[in-house]
Amino acid sequence: xxxxxxxxxxxxxxxxxxxxxxxxxxxxxxxxxxxxxxxxxxxxxxxxxxxxxxxxxxxxxxxxxxxxxxxxxxxxxxxxxxxxxxxxxxxxxxxxxxxxxxxxxxxxxxxxxxxxxxxxxxxxxxxxxxxxxxxxxxxxxxxxxxxxxxxxxxxxxxxxxxxxxxxxxxxxxxxxxxxxxxxxxxxxxxxxxxxxxxxxxxxxxxxxxxxxxxxxxxxxxx
Amino acid sequence: xxxxxxxxxxxxxxxxxxxxxxxxxxxxxxxxxxxxxxxxxxxxxxxxxxxxxxxxxxxxxxxxxxxxxxxxxxxxxxxxxxxxxxxxxxxxxxxxxxxxxxxxxxxxxxxxxxxxxxxxxxxxxxxxxxxxxxxxxxxxxxxxxxxxxxxxxxxxxxxxxxxxxxxxxxxxxxxxxxxxxxxxxxxxxxxxxxxxxxxxxxxxxxxxxxxxxxxxxxxxxxxxxxxxxxxxxxxxxxxxxxxxxxxxxxxxxxxxxxxxxxxxxxxxxxxxxxxxxxxxxxxxxxxxxxxxxxxx
Numbered sequence: 313x314x315x316x317x318x319x320x321x322x323x324x325x326x327x328x329x330x331x332x333x334x335x336x337x338x339x340x341x342x343x344x345x346x347x348x349x350x351x352x353x354x355x356x357x358x359x360x361x362x363x364x365x366x367x368x369x370x371x372x373x374x375x376x377x378x379x380x381x382x383x384x385x386x387x388x389x390x391x392x393x394x395x396x397x398x399x400x401x402x403x404x405x406x407x408x409x410x411x412x413x414x415x416x417x418x419x420x421x422x423x424x425x426x427x428x429x430x431x432x433x434x435x436x437x438x439x440x441x442x443x444x445x446x447x448x449x450x451x452x453x454x455x456x457x458x459x460x461x462x463x464x465x466x467x468x469x470x471x472x473x474x475x476x477x478x479x480x481x482x483x484x485x486x487x488x489x490x491x492x493x494x495x496x497x498x499x500x501x502x503x504x505x506x507x508x509x510x511x512x513x514x515x516x517x518x519x520x521x522x523x524x525x526x527x528x529x530x531x532x533x534x
Numbered sequence: 535x536x537x538x539x540x541x542x543x544x545x546x547x548x549x550x551x552x553x554x555x556x557x558x559x560x561x562x563x564x565x566x567x568x569x570x571x572x573x574x575x576x577x578x579x580x581x582x583x584x585x586x587x588x589x590x591x592x593x594x595x596x597x598x599x600x601x602x603x604x605x606x607x608x609x610x611x612x613x614x615x616x617x618x619x620x621x622x623x624x625x626x627x628x629x630x631x632x633x634x635x636x637x638x639x640x641x642x643x644x645x646x647x648x649x650x651x652x653x654x655x656x657x658x659x660x661x662x663x664x665x666x667x668x669x670x671x672x673x674x675x676x677x678x679x680x681x682x683x684x685x686x687x688x689x690x691x692x693x694x695x696x697x698x699x700x701x702x703x704x705x706x707x708x709x710x711x712x713x714x715x716x717x718x719x720x721x722x723x724x725x726x727x728x729x730x731x732x733x734x735x736x737x738x739x740x741x742x743x744x745x746x747x748x749x750x751x752x753x754x755x756x757x758x759x760x761x762x763x764x765x766x767x768x769x770x771x772x773x774x775x776x777x778x779x780x781x782x783x784x785x786x787x788x789x790x791x792x793x794x795x796x797x798x799x800x801x802x803x804x805x806x807x808x809x810x811x812x813x814x815x816x817x818x819x820x821x822x823x824x825x826x827x828x829x830x
Contacts, residue, residue, distance in 0.1 A: 383728075430728070440571060448570070451612040456766045461717070463727030469734070470725045472716060500716050501764055 355417025359424065361409065370425050374526070377482030383430025387471035389422035395497050402495045431478030433525025435465050442522035445515060453510050458519065461503070466523045472500050476523040484520035492516075567615040567623065568679035578671065585672025588665060589614055589622075592654060593732075596665045601656035602742055602789070603724065603830075606649070606669075608735040609749065611762060614676065618692065618761040618768070623677040626670075643670055652746035655789045694757040697777040701752060703818055706782025709775045713764050722786060723830035738786035739828035745791035751810040755780035785817040787827045798823045 362370070365378050372380035381389065395401035396410035413421065437443035444450070446466070449457035458466060461473045468475030476484060490496035491508035498505025511519075570586070573579045588595040590613065592605040607613055614622030629642035640648075643666050647658035659665045711720075717734040718724055724736040736742040748754045760776035762768045771779070791813065794801045798821065802814030813823045 444569070448613065451616050454766050454768065456611075460765060461733070463733050464729060464731045468728045473733075475728065501713065501767065503764070503766060507766055 354420060355414035356412050357417040357420040357424070362421065362425075365405070370428055371431065372480055372483070374480040374482070374524070377480050377486055379479050379483045380431050381425035382428040383468070384425060384474050385468070385471040386419075386422040386426040388474050389425060390418055393418045393421065400497045402490070430468070430475050432465075432467065433478045435477065435522060435525050437522060441515070442518045445519055446522055450510075455507055455510050458523070478525055479523060481520040481524035481526055484523055485516055488516040488520065489513075566681040567612075568676060572679060573675065578675075581668050581671040582675040584664075585668035585670070585675075586613065588668055589672060596650075596659070599650045599656045599659045599665060600654045602654060602736070602740075602744075603732050604654060604735050604741075604743060605732070608732075609653070609758070614673070616762075619758065622673040623680050623682070626673040626677040642673070646670065651792055653743045653749065655742070655744040655747075692757050692761065694753065694760050694776060695773050697774040699774065701756075701777040701781035703778075703782055703785045705774075706778035706780070706785070709771070709779040710782050713771065713775075714779065717764070721828065721830070722783070723828075736830055737783050738788050739830040740789060741830045742788050744789035745811075745813050745823055746793060746805070750784055750788065750813070751808070752777065752780050752784055752812070753810045755784055759783075781812070784812050785822070787820060787822055787825060789827060790823065790825075794823075 362381070365376070366372055366381050370381040372378045392401060393410045393413060396403055396406040397413070399407060410418070435446075437446070445455070446458045449455050449460070458476065461469060462476050463469045463473065466476035468477075487496065488508050488511060491498060491504045492511065494505065508516075573582050573586075584595070589606040589610070593600045593603065609619060610616070610622060611619040612621075617624070625645065626642055629645055630639050632638070633640050633645075635648070643661055646666050646669055647661075650656045651658045710718075714737075718737050719734070721739070722737040723739055723741065724732060725734045727733040743749050749758065756773075756776045756779075759780055760769065760771055760773065763771070791801055791805060793805050795804065798814045801823065802811070806813040815822055
């Protein structure tokens with residue numbers, strides 16, 4: 313109980329501090345900010361707002377590279393919302409939305425999506441390099457297999473290692489690039505930041521397509 | 535002095551080569567190990583593949599001989615290829631060899647039996663059992679097709695320098711909480727993936743390796759941790775941190791040593807008479823080896 317209270321207080325304090333942060337990249341000062349009411353029990357969380365981009369059931373949007381939120385760990389979801397709010401994880405849209413959430417709203421959003429059944433797709437390596445990295449890693453460069461931490465077929469492990477399986481390829485590619493460039497926090501123990509820096513653009517593309525469970529988007533594949 | 539010599543023999547009998555401790559550069563990059571796609575598509579290849587399956591998911595493919603949640607690959611990284619994590623190809627090259635642990639010359643198959651008895655907390659498959667044949671085939675295939683840097687094969691088990699302060703449970707607990715808990719959990723029981731498969735192995739308790747395993751010895755655990763942990767960040771812990779956290783890990787109870795005589799004191803005198811074993815010692819309020827073993 314103590315921990316919970318502390319967690320909320322910390323959240324509120326950091327949200328207050330955020331009011332003084334400059335506007336995030338790409339949001340024009342003159343355009344109206346998307347604001348969600350922070351009044352009421354929801355602390356600003358509204359399924360309808362999230363559904364606008366993530367879909368009514370939180371399935372995401374492959375063409376736009378918007379992630380599925382279904383079944384993601386609540387600790388992870390909360391961390392991401394706080395990181396969006398602080399600007400550590402850069403996304404113009406998500407920053408303003410996260411900033412409009414209270415600590416309660418963040419908790420509500422996380423607990424809503426974490427209980428939905430996650431997407432799961434059969435994965436098929438289109439070429440050996442995807443399977444090599446995902447299942448075997450590249451230990452000569454100290455790159456462990458993705459599956460070692462994200463679970464077999466990238467289905468996720470516990471509260472800190474989100475599922476990769478079924479996420480849009482474009483989303484996965486953008487995130488690996490963001491880890492590589494530092495426009496997203498490097499994660500627990502800086503594991504993902506360190507690993508992403510060792511991946512080539514080709515590695516990133518191959519892995520992203522593999523874990524999405526979709527056919528490559530180029531080359532006339534159906 | 536006698537103890538030191540026994541220890542040295544024990545170390546040589548463990549077959550880890552190359553540690554990459556000195557400069558942080560992964561030594562195995564100097565050796566080229568074969569990829570799975572190089573496994574021949576014939577009868578021998580089938581046995582190699584079977585060995586690889588056993589290596590990857592030991593509880594499923596060698597169920598009768600496994601008594602915990604571990605698989606070979608949990609410690610022998612890169613499916614038995616990675617130097618510094620007791621690679622299979624180096625082990626294959628190192629036998630037959632005399633082992634102080636059982637005072638006789640052991641074949642490679644006999645060495646594998648010990649893995650099942652101690653690290654897997656199970657039963658030794660009989661010599662000639664398909665499980666041993668498959669694992670030996672996998673190891674032989676790997677060694678035969680490796681382009682091994684001879685400099686590596688000359689090196690013995692990596693000996694991690696002694697820490698400047700004696701290893702400490704309290705300091706180790708802090709190192710654990712900062713670096714290990716993320717994957718192995720606050721209670722050391724490891725973590726399962728969302729689909730139920732084991733993702734991160736248990737480090738102590740009833741589903742982990744037993745007191746007879748090499749990893750239950752502080753020097754080996756510290757060297758392993760320093761070289762390989764946290765996963766992908768090998769070499770990042772200080773020597774002191776590695777020793778402290780090894781002490782913390784091995785300062786918890788685990789399944790009984792199968793050589794247990796009925797008395798912890800006697801078992802310690804016979805099989806754990808070294809400062810690298812905490813078996814029989816009072817650590818954090820418990821005499822280790824005397825139960826209760828944390829249930830996971």
